[in-house]
Amino acid sequence: MALTFSGVVSSMTKEISLEHVWVEFGEFTAVHKANLNIAGGEFFSFLGPSGCGKTTLLRCISGFQEPTRGKVRIGGEDMKGVGPNKRPTALIFQNLALFPLRSVADNIAFPLEVRGVDKKTRRKRADELLELIALPGQGDKKVSELSGGQKQRVAIARALAVEPDILLLDEPLSALDLKLRQHMRTELRAIQKQVGLTFIYITHDQGEALTMSDRIAVMNKGKIEQIGDGRSIYDHPTTSFVASFVGENNVLDGTVLSNDGKVMQIDAGMGTPFTVESHPAGGPALAPGDACHLFIRPEALRVSRDDSSVNQFETNFVTEEFEGNMRHIMMNTNGKDLKLSLINDGTNAIDANSPVKLDFAPELGIALKPGELASA
Amino acid sequence: MRDLFYDLVRRNGMAVCIYLMLAVSIWVFLLIILPQLTMLDYSFRFNLPPAKIGGPEDVYTLEQYRYFFQGSGASDGINTLDIGILFKTLLSAVFVTIFDLIICYPVAFVLAKSSTGAKARLLVLALIVPYWINEILRAFAFRILFGATGVINETGMGIGLWDTPIDFIREDVALYAGLAYAYILLMIFPLYNAIESLDRNQIEAARDMGANWWQVHAKVVIPYAKPGIASGMTMVFMLTSGALAAPQILGGPSNLWFTQLVYQWFNSGGNWPRGSAYAMVLLIVCIALVLLVMRLFKVSIGEIRQ
Numbered sequence: 241m242a243l244t245f246s247g248v249v250s251s252m253t254k255e256i257s258l259e260h261v262w263v264e265f266g267e268f269t270a271v272h273k274a275n276l277n278i279a280g281g282e283f284f285s286f287l288g289p290s291g292c293g294k295t296t297l298l299r300c301i302s303g304f305q306e307p308t309r310g311k312v313r314i315g316g317e318d319m320k321g322v323g324p325n326k327r328p329t330a331l332i333f334q335n336l337a338l339f340p341l342r343s344v345a346d347n348i349a350f351p352l353e354v355r356g357v358d359k360k361t362r363r364k365r366a367d368e369l370l371e372l373i374a375l376p377g378q379g380d381k382k383v384s385e386l387s388g389g390q391k392q393r394v395a396i397a398r399a400l401a402v403e404p405d406i407l408l409l410d411e412p413l414s415a416l417d418l419k420l421r422q423h424m425r426t427e428l429r430a431i432q433k434q435v436g437l438t439f440i441y442i443t444h445d446q447g448e449a450l451t452m453s454d455r456i457a458v459m460n461k462g463k464i465e466q467i468g469d470g471r472s473i474y475d476h477p478t479t480s481f482v483a484s485f486v487g488e489n490n491v492l493d494g495t496v497l498s499n500d501g502k503v504m505q506i507d508a509g510m511g512t513p514f515t516v517e518s519h520p521a522g523g524p525a526l527a528p529g530d531a532c533h534l535f536i537r538p539e540a541l542r543v544s545r546d547d548s549s550v551n552q553f554e555t556n557f558v559t560e561e562f563e564g565n566m567r568h569i570m571m572n573t574n575g576k577d578l579k580l581s582l583i584n585d586g587t588n589a590i591d592a593n594s595p596v597k598l599d600f601a602p603e604l605g606i607a608l609k610p611g612e613l614a615s616a
Numbered sequence: 617m618r619d620l621f622y623d624l625v626r627r628n629g630m631a632v633c634i635y636l637m638l639a640v641s642i643w644v645f646l647l648i649i650l651p652q653l654t655m656l657d658y659s660f661r662f663n664l665p666p667a668k669i670g671g672p673e674d675v676y677t678l679e680q681y682r683y684f685f686q687g688s689g690a691s692d693g694i695n696t697l698d699i700g701i702l703f704k705t706l707l708s709a710v711f712v713t714i715f716d717l718i719i720c721y722p723v724a725f726v727l728a729k730s731s732t733g734a735k736a737r738l739l740v741l742a743l744i745v746p747y748w749i750n751e752i753l754r755a756f757a758f759r760i761l762f763g764a765t766g767v768i769n770e771t772g773m774g775i776g777l778w779d780t781p782i783d784f785i786r787e788d789v790a791l792y793a794g795l796a797y798a799y800i801l802l803m804i805f806p807l808y809n810a811i812e813s814l815d816r817n818q819i820e821a822a823r824d825m826g827a828n829w830w831q832v833h834a835k836v837v838i839p840y841a842k843p844g845i846a847s848g849m850t851m852v853f854m855l856t857s858g859a860l861a862a863p864q865i866l867g868g869p870s871n872l873w874f875t876q877l878v879y880q881w882f883n884s885g886g887n888w889p890r891g892s893a894y895a896m897v898l899l900i901v902c903i904a905l906v907l908l909v910m911r912l913f914k915v916s917i918g919e920i921r922q
Binding site for chain 2: 330331334
């Protein structure tokens with residue numbers, strides 16, 4: 241995609257802040273005290289299962305939903321009572337909501353048309369934007385003549401037509417097929433870098449959130465569970481929900497035996513107690529005797545080379561899923577299922593008929609207060 | 617055509633198919649085409665006493681149409697009275713149609729986009745219930761409502777808006793109100809159907825991109841609902857210009873609706889050929905007007921069918 245974009249880069253990227261935002265529909269609380277700041281120029285994602293309140297939060301920012309309590313500020317200004325047509329935001333809908341009766345150029349120029357810009361200027365701007373989204377000279381086509389990915393780009397061009405400060409994207413890639421989705425991830429990120437706008441992205445797809453975002457807010461049942469960059473969300477989840485929702489995880493019920501602030505001893509019913517690091521991100525502290533969830537990612541487990549490694553335990557082979565580059569092996573110890581993911585590099589022979597010894601590094605085990613787990 | 621028939625037989629069986637074909641044929645030929653053809657035939661004949669029908673004087677003629685254009689006077693005269701009534705009827709029908717559109721569009725929009733489930737069904741029911749009452753009864757009810765001592769005059773004078781009763785009947789207010797009311801559902805439902813299928817996100821997208829409410833309707837909803845608007849307007853216009861009961865009951869004494877002329881020729885005038893000719897004139901002018909307006913607004917008949 242040719243990214244020659246003149247005149248759109250906004251020097252005044254605006255910060256967004258949500259201050260104690262609650263949204264209630266009758267008895268149902270859709271958003272539960274959301275508190276966060278999004279910096280100007282940031283690519284920020286809300287990640288969560290459907291019904292977690294992320295779309296409602298987006299509608300609060302775009303102005304289609306007034307918070308029951310709390311404030312939405314854009315560039316420091318309170319947005320209460322400011323309609324969606326008066327906010328410096330542009331929303332890209334899940335189904336794109338292109339106007340089927342208008343040509344591609346008339347779609348892109350719609351925001352200019354309603355602002356009374358004359359026809360010639362509108363056309364010129366539409367052509368510029370078509371250039372940006374690598375569809376030059378296609379302005380006279382009907383929307384229905386475009387492919388899925390092209391429609392996607394037209395929707396982006398239409399949103400950028402009046403140089404908004406913030407682009408809001410509501411699962412815009414979910415209707416595309418896998419290959420195109422992966423391609424559009426890269427493109428979206430590139431457009432964002434190019435135009436320097438704040439992107440707020442809603443998704444239930446953790447792959448999209450992790451690959452594109454500067455920061456991610458993981459939501460569940462109206463609450464923001466954790467905010468951080470992709471690495472901290474994946475490597476250092478602070479709640480059981482985040483640990484189980486983002487990526488795959490093995491979860492074991494355990495009891496804390498000791499915690500000296502650096503390492504914890506945990507009995508997870510796997511024979512010898514496990515040693516894991518105390519939470520480096522400063523999650524809720526666990527005291528001896530506390531129940532806990534112990535999370536070990538499938539890729540953190542490894543086949544023991546010798547008998548002296550820490551956190552070593554015996555398992556039995558159940559079944560294997562072969563994915564080509566990866567081997568996903570289901571193991572079982574004392575009635576507990578564990579998933580083990582290994583790179584298919586020819587090593588790691590697993591004997592299906594005799595016990596296998598596995599271990600994991602203390603820094604890769606995450607012990608958290610028991611909480612709600614994401615349903616698979 | 618043959619494929620269509622075989623497809624129908626395969627799906628529904630021969631018995632159902634024959635029944636359908638027969639029912640449709642009887643409906644179309646016996647109940648629509650045949651009477652209209654007879655009417656057309658009548659309109660080209662002289663009004664003869666029964667004894668002379670079929671005799672040597674019973675020949676085709678343009679006399680009845682000539683009468684509509686030139687009247688009974690000299691051969692170069694113009695029948696300004698009847699032509700005037702036709703124009704006034706058409707103009708009034710256009711006015712009633714536009715009035716209905718203005719009233720019904722907001723109702724249809726709210727019904728289609730703002731109300732859900734039970735609330736929408738209740739609204740639809742509230743719209744339909746008044747039509748369980750006979751059309752003539754409704755017209756008389758309007759006459760009472762708009763009469764010199766009717767609710768409207770009493771209320772208006774009671775709160776001091778005017779001092780002497782307004783003759784709503786003579787001013788044709790009662791007639792326009794009655795006609796607008798009579799066909800309101802035929803406007804609401806096509807509009808509702810058209811707007812209902814519009815994706816809500818389209819409206820929100822337009823809002824989000826800076827359109828005010830007026831622009832949302834002018835640039836997104838109305839263009840999308842155009843076939844529904846055309847269909848509703850066609851139906852209301854055709855039925856209004858062909859209405860008889862409401863003008864008969866609610867019309868002012870000095871004003872005739874064109875259908876009343878037709879009725880007079882058939883009934884008190886006892887001149888069926890002339891009545892037929894007048895009815896044909898009304899039908900052709902109405903169809904021509906509808907086609908012209910559709911062409912002007914670039915709506916095709918195929919679109920209306922949806």
